[in-house]
Structures are given as C-alpha cells and as structure tokens.
Amino acid sequence: MKPDLFEAPDYYNLDDLLTEEHKLVRTAARDWVKRDVSPIIEEAAQKAEFPKKIIKGLAEIGAFGPYIPEEYGGAGLDQISYGLIMQEIERGDSGVRSTASVQSSLVMYPIYKFGSEAQRKKFLPKLASGEFIGCFGLTEPDHGSNPGGMVTNFKNKGDHYLLNGAKMWISNAPFADVAVVWAKDESGRIHGLLVERGMEGFSTPTTHNKWSLRASATGELIFDNVKIPKENLLPNKSGLGAPLMCLDSARFGIAWGAIGAAMDCYDTALRYAKERHQFGKPIGAFQLQQKKLAEMITEITKAQLLAWRLGSLRNEDKATSSQISMAKRNNVEMALKIARESRQILGGMGITGEYSIMRHMMNLESVVTYEGTHDIHLLITGMDITGLNAFK
Numbered sequence: 001m002k003p004d005l006f007e008a009p010d011y012y013n014l015d016d017l018l019t020e021e022h023k024l025v026r027t028a029a030r031d032w033v034k035r036d037v038s039p040i041i042e043e044a045a046q047k048a049e050f051p052k053k054i055i056k057g058l059a060e061i062g063a064f065g066p067y068i069p070e071e072y073g074g075a076g077l078d079q080i081s082y083g084l085i086m087q088e089i090e091r092g093d094s095g096v097r098s099t100a101s102v103q104s105s106l107v108m109y110p111i112y113k114f115g116s117e118a119q120r121k122k123f124l125p126k127l128a129s130g131e132f133i134g135c136f137g138l139t140e141p142d143h144g145s146n147p148g149g150m151v152t153n154f155k156n157k158g159d160h161y162l163l164n165g166a167k168m169w170i171s172n173a174p175f176a177d178v179a180v181v182w183a184k185d186e187s188g189r190i191h192g193l194l195v196e197r198g199m200e201g202f203s204t205p206t207t208h209n210k211w212s213l214r215a216s217a218t219g220e221l222i223f224d225n226v227k228i229p230k231e232n233l234l235p236n237k238s239g240l241g242a243p244l245m246c247l248d249s250a251r252f253g254i255a256w257g258a259i260g261a262a263m264d265c266y267d268t269a270l271r272y273a274k275e276r277h278q279f280g281k282p283i284g285a286f287q288l289q290q291k292k293l294a295e296m297i298t299e300i301t302k303a304q305l306l307a308w309r310l311g312s313l314r315n316e317d318k319a320t321s322s323q324i325s326m327a328k329r330n331n332v333e334m335a336l337k338i339a340r341e342s343r344q345i346l347g348g349m350g351i352t353g354e355y356s357i358m359r360h361m362m363n364l365e366s367v368v369t370y371e372g373t374h375d376i377h378l379l380i381t382g383m384d385i386t387g388l389n390a391f392k
Contacts, residue, residue: 002354004038006030006091006267011301017308018080025062025081029088032061037092041215042353045093048210050217052175054096059130063089063100065108072112072120073128079314083256083307090257091264094363095216097257102171103127105249107134110180110192114234114242119194123178135176137167137195137221138243144169145376148240152183154193154228161228163193166220169370173219174206180234181221182243192234192242201226212366214359248324251371252314255327256307258367259300261360262335266296268355269342283345292341299338303331322384329377336364 008030015023036057044051058064066082068074075081082104090097108127111119126132143149152165163183173179179195179202195202201224210218234242270293273284283289310327313319339361343350351358368374379390 004034005271006034006264008263009266009297009300010304011297012305014301014304014308018084021077022080022084025066025077026084026088029061029063029085030091032057033088033092037089037096041093041096042356042359044215045095045359046214046353048208048214050095050099050175050215055099055130055133058089058096058100058103059128061085064103064130065112065124065128066104068104068108068112068124068128073125074108078311079252080308080311082253083311086253086257087260087263087307089260091260093215094257094261094360094367095213097253097260098171098213098216099133101250101253101257102136103134105253106136106246107178107180109249110136110234110242110246111194113245114192114237115194116231116235118231119234123194127178132177133172133175135170135172135179135221136243136246137170137179137181138247139167139169141166141168145373147182147243148190150182150184150190152181152223153185154183154191155186157227160230161193161233163195163223163226163228165223168220169207170204170219170221171213171216173204173221174217176204179204179221180246181223189238190240190242191238193228194232194234195221195223195226195228196232199226199228212362214362244321247371248319248321251324251328252310252319254367254371255303255310255324255331258328258331258335258364259303259307261364261367262296262300262303262331262338265335265339265342265357265360266293266300268357269293269296269345272346272349272355289345292345296338296341299334303334306330320384322380325372325377325380328371329374329381332364332368333374336361336368339364 062075063085065074066077070076138147140150154161154163177197181193181195203222204219207218273289276283306327342357
C-alpha cells in the first residue's frame, strides 16, 4: 500500500472561516483516516467487506453523533464540525462515511429529536461509543423516491405492536443492533419504531454483488409479525416529515463528504500529473491536463463555499430542506465529474487499486442516487423556486 500523501486544497483560504475547534476536529479525523483507513480500504473494497475494526476509531474521533449533546454520549459539536468530519471520512471512503452518517443522522438524530428520555438514555450512549450500530429503514422494494407510498405497517395488539413489511438498500443492516424503522399505523400515519436485533421475525439479509460501496455493509430489513414493545415507538413526532428531517441531516453530511472524495481524486491527479513524464516533460505541463486540473480546483472551491455557508445556516437553524437538496446534488455531481476526469489523467493506472480514484468513482455512483436521487433533488429546487409541484 502506497503511503497516504494527501494534502487538502484550500484555494480560497477557507480555513480563515473556521474556528480553532473546527480545525482540531478536522485534524483528528484526517490523521485517523491516514493511519487507520487508507492502509486497509483498498483490500476491504476488493473483498467487499466492511472493516469492522474501524468502528472503535470512528467513535473515538467523534464521528457518531458529533452534534448530539455530551450528556447522551455525543461530542456536542456544531454543524460545520459534523460536516468536516464527514468530509475527512469520505476522503478515505464513501462507504465508511455512510456508516458514520447513518449512525449519526439517521439513527441517533431521530432518537434524540423524536424519542423519549428513556429511549435516549438506553440507546444514544451505546451508539456514540460504537457499542451499538444502527440503521435506518425507509426505502422499500417498490417505494424509493416516493417513501409516502410505503406498505410496511404495524397494528396495535394491546400490549405490543405487530410489525410487517420489508426495507431494502439499508446501510449497516447486516450487523445493526437497532433499526429506526418507518411504518404506517392502521390509519395510514407514519411513525418511527425502534426494532432491536434478536426480536423474533426480524431478519437482515446481506445485499451481495455490489460494484459500489463495496467496503460498506448493505442489506434488507424483513419484518414477519415482529412484536414491538410499545415503549419502542418514537413518541414525539409522526408523519412523513419526521424521516425527511433525518434525511436533511444526512444530506447535509453528504454535501460535505462528497467534497472529501473530490479532494482526494484531485490531489491524486495533481501529484501524478507532476510526476508522470511523456514526450520529455511532466504531463501536467500540457494544456489539456492543466485545463482538467484548473476546472477541478474551481469546482471544489465552489463546493467548499456552498457547504460552509450551508453549515453556517444550519448552526443558526435557518437552512431549508431545499437549500440542503441543492448542496447535496451539486457537490455529489461535482465529485463524480472530478473522479472521472482524474481517472483520465492517470490513464490506465487510474483503474487500478494502487490509486483511490476508481473506488471513489464507483462509490459516488451510489452517493449520487441515495438520500434522494440526482433528479429528485433537482425537482425539489424547481418546486422551491416556482411554487409548482412536478412530482404529481
């Protein structure tokens, strides 16, 4: 394995906008990725295995629930800190970032925001420490972009609920200890339920044969007459707005994370362009290669500014769902284009596991689709600026 020589680009001196705490948080995450992720991630991706040994490290750098209050095991950090952690982790691998952002935004966040005090105390400290791993069940085999059409349901049986249905494309599912599952009650109202590993009728088959996010564990959630204790219902919010609030938090993390993947591809391509010689000089001396690299750093800089401003708005509780959609869509598209251009600069070497670019490219093909597809986010922006709904 080649040494991790990554140097982060900061063309517009964005570090001047960060606090010392932000920089310390970022440094801790960056150093951990260089030490514990980069040396193992190519082999993990080749083997299609999630490296469980990194879970402890993720917890130690505060990647699990960084903005959750300290009394529940979180780090009590702000939204920009959360974004920076996701950026650094995805610089290592999108699949590893998926594990962290699912744990934070899709499991800990709803338990903290919508759960009872007893649920917070039972689950959040163990999720923050990595003792528990969680997953989030919203997408179904026939309902992805239209989650409100879900058929997973539960019935009130007096002293418990009876849950039936299935979810798919669930990160962390194969080894999750607790699943935040969204299902309809008998009136058709959507609620969140905490389904725990070991409940009879609950199974989590692994999804195999992925060409993307190969170092991330993906699976299904199957509910066959699962008895759910009534105290496992999230009591403080119901309706489709509840899971969509969780997705806002996750999409915010993705908007930052994608920058990390783009920066890694750019840094790799820039270094290669300076070292690789053809026709008697470095290929970086040729105009077409400089065009590629100049466009990359321009797009990364724009994405960094977009993410920073969005983080500032999130800190002030002013960011809208539509603003988050714009950032997620723009930054992932940017990262995917940069991965493809970087691969071309490396030529044939760009497809090998000796470099990270092809792995990033394959991963980003999932990132551009999950947490709302590229096209759906475009329609969210369109509806926001026109006031007209193109979904129906």
